Amino acid sequence: MSRRLSWLLLAALILAPTAYAQKLYKWVDKNGNVSYHDQLPPSDSDYRVEEKLIAGQSKPPIKSDASEKFPVVLYVAPKCESCNNARTYLKQRGVPFTEKNVEGDRKLQDEMIKQTGGLSVPTVTVGEKVMRGYMESLLEGELDQAGYPKAETKPEESAQTPAQP
16 A cells, blocks of 8 residues: 555656646836736736746747748758757748758759758748758858847756866
């Protein structure tokens, strides 16, 4: 009986974090007062709402003026590691983008040649800017310049000196 109870307690401890809300909302009223909640405010309220991330979640896409003025398109092909890296970066930064798989699609290939001047993947367009290949610092700079919100920086881990024998 105690073994069964132990297993039940262990399962409850493991599953407990998933029982809590997965989203956190920051409510800001017209006076600038801030409060945090696990649900959206009533639809008839005057709150400005921001969705906050809880550890382990990727950043949700952000609708901004930048996304309307400088839409992002990611041209990809399957089994392309650089394409996966570019996709992951855009998702983590919360940039809304259109992904287009050009493998075997002549119409998309023609579109890509017309838009970007070539057929290499990944190719990312930010408005009229074209980046062939994936270099995070270059993509980051173009997104910053277009006005997309900056990526949240993670606190640097403190450097530890290895123990001397």
